[in-house]
Amino acid sequence: MGEHPIVVLGRFDAGKSTFIEAVCSTANNRPGLPLAEEAPTQGIIEYEVSLPDGRTLAFIDTPGFDGYQPGGEPAKETEEILQMLEEHLAANGSKPVSHVLVFLNANNMNATEFKPRAQRAFERLFPNAQIACITTRWDQIEDDDGPPVTAEEAQSKEEGLYARGRTSGSLLEYLHGGRQNRGGDVLRFRSGLPNAAYSSPQVIVRDLFARPGSDTTLEERLAAMTKERDDLAAKYARLLQEKQVPTAAPAAPGPKEAARTLRTRRQRLLDTIDKFSAHVLEMVAELDREALDVDDECTANRDAIQSASAAIKVAEGKLAEATEDVKAAQEECSRLKQERDSYAELERSLSTQLSGLETSAGGRVSRSVKQRIASQLKQTQTSLKDMEDWMVTAADDYRTSFREVEEAGAEIEKWRRIEQGEERALNEWLSPESERLSKERESFRALQKTLSTKIEAMREGLKDSWEGTLGDNSIFLERLGGYAVDPDMVAHRGGWAPAMESLYESQVTLALTQEMVKFHSSILQRVKAQEDAAQREWKEGVEDIFGPVPKDLPPPPPPLSGHASSVTSAAFSWDGTKIVSGSDDQTVRVWDALTGELQTVLEGHSTYVVSVAFSPDGKDVVSGSYDNTVRVWDVLGGRVKRVLRGHGDLVRSVGFSADGSRIISGSNDRTARIWNASNGEVQRILEGHTATVSSVVFSEDGSRIISGSEDNSVRVWDALTGEVRAVLEGHRNLVRSVALSGDGLRVVSGSDDRTVRVWDALTGKVLRVLEGHNDIVYSVSFSRDGSWICSGSVDKTMRVWDASTGTAQHVLEGHSDTVRAVAFSRDGRRVVSGSHDKTIRPRKCGGRSYFYLLIFVVLFKSILVSYFPSVQLAMVAFELYT
Numbered sequence: 001m002g003e004h005p006i007v008v009l010g011r012f013d014a015g016k017s018t019f020i021e022a023v024c025s026t027a028n029n030r031p032g033l034p035l036a037e038e039a040p041t042q043g044i045i046e047y048e049v050s051l052p053d054g055r056t057l058a059f060i061d062t063p064g065f066d067g068y069q070p071g072g073e074p075a076k077e078t079e080e081i082l083q084m085l086e087e088h089l090a091a092n093g094s095k096p097v098s099h100v101l102v103f104l105n106a107n108n109m110n111a112t113e114f115k116p117r118a119q120r121a122f123e124r125l126f127p128n129a130q131i132a133c134i135t136t137r138w139d140q141i142e143d144d145d146g147p148p149v150t151a152e153e154a155q156s157k158e159e160g161l162y163a164r165g166r167t168s169g170s171l172l173e174y175l176h177g178g179r180q181n182r183g184g185d186v187l188r189f190r191s192g193l194p195n196a197a198y199s200s201p202q203v204i205v206r207d208l209f210a211r212p213g214s215d216t217t218l219e220e221r222l223a224a225m226t227k228e229r230d231d232l233a234a235k236y237a238r239l240l241q242e243k244q245v246p247t248a249a250p251a252a253p254g255p256k257e258a259a260r261t262l263r264t265r266r267q268r269l270l271d272t273i274d275k276f277s278a279h280v281l282e283m284v285a286e287l288d289r290e291a292l293d294v295d296d297e298c299t300a301n302r303d304a305i306q307s308a309s310a311a312i313k314v315a316e317g318k319l320a321e322a323t324e325d326v327k328a329a330q331e332e333c334s335r336l337k338q339e340r341d342s343y344a345e346l347e348r349s350l351s352t353q354l355s356g357l358e359t360s361a362g363g364r365v366s367r368s369v370k371q372r373i374a375s376q377l378k379q380t381q382t383s384l385k386d387m388e389d390w391m392v393t394a395a396d397d398y399r400t401s402f403r404e405v406e407e408a409g410a411e412i413e414k415w416r417r418i419e420q421g422e423e424r425a426l427n428e429w430l431s432p433e434s435e436r437l438s439k440e441r442e443s444f445r446a447l448q449k450t451l452s453t454k455i456e457a458m459r460e461g462l463k464d465s466w467e468g469t470l471g472d473n474s475i476f477l478e479r480l481g482g483y484a485v486d487p488d489m490v491a492h493r494g495g496w497a498p499a500m501e502s503l504y505e506s507q508v509t510l511a512l513t514q515e516m517v518k519f520h521s522s523i524l525q526r527v528k529a530q531e532d533a534a535q536r537e538w539k540e541g542v543e544d545i546f547g548p549v550p551k552d553l554p555p556p557p558p559p560l561s562g563h564a565s566s567v568t569s570a571a572f573s574w575d576g577t578k579i580v581s582g583s584d585d586q587t588v589r590v591w592d593a594l595t596g597e598l599q600t601v602l603e604g605h606s607t608y609v610v611s612v613a614f615s616p617d618g619k620d621v622v623s624g625s626y627d628n629t630v631r632v633w634d635v636l637g638g639r640v641k642r643v644l645r646g647h648g649d650l651v652r653s654v655g656f657s658a659d660g661s662r663i664i665s666g667s668n669d670r671t672a673r674i675w676n677a678s679n680g681e682v683q684r685i686l687e688g689h690t691a692t693v694s695s696v697v698f699s700e701d702g703s704r705i706i707s708g709s710e711d712n713s714v715r716v717w718d719a720l721t722g723e724v725r726a727v728l729e730g731h732r733n734l735v736r737s738v739a740l741s742g743d744g745l746r747v748v749s750g751s752d753d754r755t756v757r758v759w760d761a762l763t764g765k766v767l768r769v770l771e772g773h774n775d776i777v778y779s780v781s782f783s784r785d786g787s788w789i790c791s792g793s794v795d796k797t798m799r800v801w802d803a804s805t806g807t808a809q810h811v812l813e814g815h816s817d818t819v820r821a822v823a824f825s826r827d828g829r830r831v832v833s834g835s836h837d838k839t840i841r842p843r844k845c846g847g848r849s850y851f852y853l854l855i856f857v858v859l860f861k862s863i864l865v866s867y868f869p870s871v872q873l874a875m876v877a878f879e880l881y882t
Helices: 016-027 078-091 116-125 151-165 171-181 201-208 217-243 265-358 367-463 474-478 487-491 493-546 850-866 868-881
Strands: 004-010 045-050 056-061 099-105 130-136 186-190 567-572 578-583 587-592 598-603 609-614 620-625 630-634 639-644 651-656 662-667 671-676 682-687 693-698 704-709 713-718 724-729 735-740 746-751 755-760 766-771 777-782 788-793 798-802 808-812 819-824 830-835 839-844
Touching: 004 016, 004 078, 016 045, 016 056, 016 099, 016 130, 016 201, 056 078, 078 116, 078 265, 099 171, 116 265, 130 151, 130 171, 130 201, 151 171, 151 186, 186 201, 265 367, 265 493, 367 474, 367 493, 474 493, 487 493, 567 830, 567 839, 578 609, 578 839, 587 609, 587 620, 620 651, 620 662, 630 662, 662 693, 671 693, 671 704, 704 735, 713 735, 713 746, 746 777, 755 777, 755 788, 788 819, 788 830, 798 830
Parallel strands: 004 056, 004 099, 099 130, 130 186, 567 609, 567 819, 609 651, 651 693, 693 735, 735 777, 777 819
Antiparallel strands: 045 056, 567 578, 578 587, 587 598, 609 620, 620 630, 630 639, 651 662, 662 671, 671 682, 693 704, 704 713, 713 724, 735 746, 746 755, 755 766, 777 788, 788 798, 798 808, 819 830, 830 839
């Protein structure tokens, strides 16, 4: 979107679209279109216009206030139009609106109703925008004398139009009354006729966006420095021509030898002085350019903060409305429940009465009484059914409103994170970064001033001779170190000239070298400061993205006890703070991963729970059971959110996709099913295995699903189409468990043939066979970085394998029965196991993942690139010095 978003409001017949078209035509060098009747704007339409100074405007046109819809449809309310605009700005990530142009038809300035809700929306959308009212169609005013022709007449006429249109509760009353009282300045323009009383669209835009006078001192100084540097280079070139010493004709150059001109020591010194002077100027210019860049970055940060603040206000408005809707839905549900209970009680009463009449003595009861009660019962039952239907609808409304509350809350949190990040970046630029840069600029300017005086003295002395004024040169006298010039040396200048001029050249060499050392020491300090700043930025960036640098983990808790039967499944939450376990005792349990304390017991399955997994955000748990169902649990609430039914046999394996939007399950019915996590609907059924699907898992990017089966095979599926991409065959017995590396390139599987196999996920080839267990391998897990594989077996052990070599690094003992489940934490530093001995064991597993080293390399490389100009400058300086 353009640099300055401009919202255009007003009546449909006020010529706002024609105004925009006129500005666009001028910007694109097209002849302006004649003012004509225009079609009413039906939605939100954007036009982008480039100004001559390089800025861009984005005109956002809206449906007309008090207009009409084609086909006789009712016109949109002002608050409805503002809501459409609010949604458009939020969806397109717009910058804060800079101007609002309100168009009014001078021929018909009827009052536009502007209710409090519209006023609140206006204030929320345009808190800092410049408001301008533009009256148009002055050539169509219905007046016997015609439209005004002088500025005074037009202004008088305009005041009368504003006065008549400023009625109670109108848009004009709000703009020129309520908004101005709060300090808002509402501008006025007249447009529509080609004479001095009115302004053309182009002139209005120019007046609105006239760039204020800016201080160009810094830019002028940069230009002057560049010119001075270029002048020095030209001066040096002329000097070489003037001082060129003839030499004997060299031998003909070889094929790779270039001809060159010999230079005297004096010429070499002049050459070095000019290069050094240009280098000093370039360094100071670089610092000034960097100061401009910092100002630009601060401006960008401030703009981003304003955009985030505006987006927060929009989201807060939506949250307030959604919260009100939730409250209303709750009240409606409560009212309907009370009415339903009343009808239910009445139904029971009437049913009891009717039964009593049927069994009364001899059945001697008036038929009309029975008919009346039966009729009342029927009506009550109908009303009860209607009430239950309405309750379902009200419950749906409640869920929808509650979801909108959650979405608005998430939107607020997102924009607050952005706002905080931009504020942190701005504060870093302002202090201490800005303070450091300011000190550097002052230091180098002072150094440049001192150097300029000395270098000019050196240069002038090298151009002079002992017969001239060299004896009065400040560098010459300063470098004598206390020695005095003998009068005889002055009296006989010609005789002393060779020695004195040679001495001066050595003095210049010494002085120039010392000044270069000072200068390059300053550059070294600057680069060192930048290194420190880059180190801080890297550290803060890593901690912002990945949290604090991992510290040594505390000792693992003792085995977790509490299940009354075999533990069949165990897994870490994605943040590593919790462990979930499933058991043959029909329960799911959630534990604190560091302390081992039991947090929640989830009950509801009617038989064995054989698979469990956390959602990425840690709020939900999914479980699969021999009762043929998949259940999604609310961890904090300790309740079932939904029950997924559809499998025709035992559910053996479950898992979430990385974005939390889908659930995968595998079953004894030989299928795997993909479910929508939010509503529990089946999205796809994967068919192809010829026996029980014992294990299923999503790839990290969600594009593939890996399944293992008792038909001895592993299959790779396309998660979107349900097609089989590869069938991995090689196991000689049932496949019990599968897992996938974080990059999705390798699959690991465990089998009743007592082996663990590593496969290439793309080609289906076996990369290596891991042998060492002496019984069935029940479970396998891949560390996220792909370095380690863990396996659990009926032989009561866990083995940790080096995935690159296939060698067993650790054999972990401790369980007294079959190790049924194993799982790595996402950072690869811990592993958890579940066993038929009814316990869960969390353990440490190696050191820090190479993942953090990879992040360090990537971030540090990007920081070096961003600081490259200064590093390069320092290296150039070093070459010059040496």
